[in-house]
Amino acid sequence: MTEASMQRITRQRQVILETLRNVRTHPTADELYEIVRKKLPHISLGTVYRNLDTLERCGMALRLDRVGNQARFDGDTSQHCHIRCKQCGRVDDIFETHAEVHADAVVRETGYQVTGFSLEFEGKCPTCKEIQDN
Amino acid sequence: MTEASMQRITRQRQVILETLRNVRTHPTADELYEIVRKKLPHISLGTVYRNLDTLERCGMALRLDRVGNQARFDGDTSQHCHIRCKQCGRVDDIFETHAEVHADAVVRETGYQVTGFSLEFEGKCPTCKEIQDN
DNA sequence: CTACTAATGAGAACGGATCGCAAAAAGGAG
DNA sequence: CTCCTTTTTGCGATCCGTTCTCATTAGTAG
Known part of the structure; x- marks a missing residue:
């Protein structure tokens, strides 16, 4: 699944991906949630988790599995x-x-x-x- | 900390280490718990976790942190x-x-x-x- | 516009791991 | 052996990251 073939491009999904790509810290889901909330104050943590899953399945993000006790994510898939x-x-x-x-x-x-x-x-x-x- | 310098060598600790060394499956804590229970039916899962921590700190076991969503352990430290x-x-x-x-x-x-x-x-x-x- | 489907927000639930505490066990001194 | 001190255990409660449920909302095709 690619960016184009994703079923819906919602504002939340868009902001999450942009934020992940503009940050170099390999954030955890809740770190990303805190950043995204500045743009979308009513977004929920569950949505961040769901979209990170989706983006990972589309090959648009990487999950750095269990680096420590919390998953971290990387928007650079190179x-x-x-x-x-x-x-x-x-x-x-x-x-x-x-x-x-x-x-x-x-x-x-x-x-x-x-x-x-x-x-x-x-x-x-x-x-x-x-x-x-x- | 080495095997000799460990403060107490309890039966539980001994069985946990032996079991971990005799198994080639890199078990999770609860898989190890199930095996150990056959020898020590009253051992608790907490004790398994605690001893795996201790063994890791002593350099007698390895925690395979990034393998899936559950920690796995390896008794082979080579x-x-x-x-x-x-x-x-x-x-x-x-x-x-x-x-x-x-x-x-x-x-x-x-x-x-x-x-x-x-x-x-x-x-x-x-x-x-x-x-x-x- | 309507109809259909996917995605969201909020909170509950899940599960692996850790913690608190009283009781038991290990080890040392005499 | 007994007495004493310290560590460890068993049990249950708790923590916390993640996933799930479900009613509501939003995206998209026609």
Whole structure:
């Protein structure tokens, strides 16, 4: 399902997608809800969740599954990976390729039909690093 | 904290660790609870959760955080990665190295202090593949 | 316009995980 | 062994992110 083939383009859906695309913080559903509420004060959290699901199924958003205990979302569906701060939960993008992955060899080892992989780095973000150093 | 330095070695803790080590399915907390209950019928789910936390903090078990919507646990703490079936949630081990990751380059790009990474493959397991083919 | 269907808002419900607390167990000292 | 201290357990309550229900509203085709 693509943007054009989505059944209805409601104001809520539009604002949610725009907001997600204009933010670089990989927000959780409720963080996004707080931002969207500034434009649509009467929107409900359930609508945000539903639209994030829809957008994900349409390939227009990514769910960063269980980065911590809450799902985070990414409006940038281009190929890139993430680094997460173990201390504050912040998630940043990594666009350069710092790994070569050989999926074909995984097929041979496991017998799975391999459809993809995710590479996620973890560490301490610049901010948390500085706080601890002082 | 290591096995020896753990404050108390209770029967519950012992059985939980043994069970986790003897199983190759990367069980969820409640799956492990069901297995452990066969030996200790009066154990509570809370105790399983608490001990999994303790074992993780001692470096004797791993919490597979991003695998589906429920945490799974692995008693094998040696370096390896996982492949998850998108259809049934099954998780298998991958011991061969099928990727070269350059963490130092990530440090330069992000400014993070990188402490690790996780590489997870996803696809369709042999069983689900066969079911769908028939 | 009308008719039909999808989407929304509000709140209830669900489920995994955690917490509080009294009772039990583990371990040390004597 | 007993006594004492500290940790752990079992149980139930609670938390909180997410999903569901359902009456109402909005989008779209004709």
